[in-house]
Amino acid sequence: MPISHVSMRAGKPESYREAILDSLYQALRDTLDVPEGDRFMTLTEHDAANFRHGDAFGIARTDDLVYIAITLFNTRTVAHKAALFRRIAELLAERPGISPENIFVTIYDTPKENWSVGNGEMQFGPGKPSHG
Template sequence: MPLLRFDLYEGRTDAELKALLDAVHRAMLAAFKVPERDRYQIVNEHKAPRMIMEDTGLDIPRTKNFVFIQVTTRPRSREMKEQFYRLTVEELEKSCGIAPSDVMINLVTCTDEDWSFGNGRAQFLTGEL
């Protein structure tokens, strides 16, 4: 945990997707200090007419390389969130050539009682995690 959902335009190769997921995982490890195998990532690819992602009037250019990342996570400090935003765009630009203007991130915060990793138990509450 965190759970990361990626929405992007279709057309990337498997190698490009792997590079993208690996880059964001590195940013998450550095910013949130989670274990290496704490990796939950889901990719949803969309045809261009099925995803419209504008810039809320901020004059941020978007291209076919646009990536929306939604992170469901336990509470994090403001500093951790800002570091994650910064490291994510740095990693994606360096590793994938994705411009920072093509990255949008949303964090959804939930508490320990909102997670079950399997077996019908809330592992954060039981002490298993």
């Protein structure tokens, strides 16, 4: 049950933005067994004055950089997260053609009881069935 937020510089066509979300969703399905239809994602575009990056950590980035923040249950292993990072880079390189140095991913893992996915209910808290 991840929720993903992508931030990028404005100016890319709709097909490019859709390819980012589709590839990200596929990477989540491939590595974390995210179920079909579990597609909770946003993409926000920023003009040049409101989008900054640098070459920290020895990585030369360009204005094609995408920031990807993924919040998910705290049940994933380090190996799951490493596989997800690799798969996101692979799929975004294929479609829409983003070079790996321009893919910046952060994972926020939270306890299941911190989630309400609708109706004002705690669907995944103590005593609730296990999901994701």
